[in-house]
Amino acid sequence: DQFDTPSDGTYRMYDGGTKIEDLKTALNAEATLSLQHYNTRKTLEYCKEVGQATASFHYPLGVQATDEFLMKVSEITGKEIPPAIGLERGRLVDAMADSQAWLHGKKYAIYGDPDFVYAVARFVLETGGEPTHCLATNGTPAWEAEMKALLASSPFGQDAQVWAGKDLWALRSLLFTEPVDLMIGNSYGKYLERDTGTPLIRLTFPIFDRHHHHRFPLMGYQ
Incomplete structure (x- = not known):
C-alpha cells in the first residue's frame, strides 16, 4: 500500500x-x-x-521455501492452508515444467541483500539453473557458510561461488572472466548489463528504470 x-x-x-x-x-x-x-x-x-x-525465513520465494512458510503459519494458527493457495502452487509447478527447456542449465549471477540472494539461488536450483555467482555486499561469514551448504545440496550448485563482502564492481570483473547467461538483482545492475552484455532480470528493491515493475509480486508462489 x-x-x-x-x-x-x-x-x-x-x-x-x-x-x-x-x-x-x-x-x-x-x-x-x-x-x-x-x-x-x-x-x-x-x-x-x-x-x-x-x-x-529467507523470503518465501519459490516452491519449497513457500511450502515451509505456509506450513509454519498453519502449525502456529492451527488452520489449514486455503485451497486457493494450493492452486497458486500448482500453477507455479506447471509454469516451471513448461519452462524447463529454457531454464535448465542456465547460469546466473545473483546479487542483493543476503536473504534475497539465498532465496533466489534456492529457486534457481529448483528450476535446474546454476547460480554461478552469488554476491551480497553485506553478507556475513555465517551467510556465506549457509549459502555454500545450500549450493552443495544440489547437483546444479556444484560449480557455484559465493562472494560475501564484494560489490558490483567485483561482479563486473567476474562477468568478464566467468560469464553467465543471466543476472538477477535490482536496477543498479543495469550498468553491468550495458558493459558485459549480460541480460538483467530486475527483481527486488529498487527498480527505477522499468515502469511499474516494482508492483510485480516477489514472494510466494507467484
Missing part, C-alpha cells in the same frame, strides 16, 4: 503499513515470523526473551 497510495488531492505519508495501535499489541502475539532472517536477528532474539515462539 505504501507504494500504491492514491493521488486524491490530500497529502499524507503514507497509506498502509503497521498501525501504531497494532504495534503496541505485538508483545501479546503467540509468535513472530520473520521473512528476512539476516535482517531481523536482534528482533527475533528480543521476541524470544518475551516468551514468543519465533521462526525466520
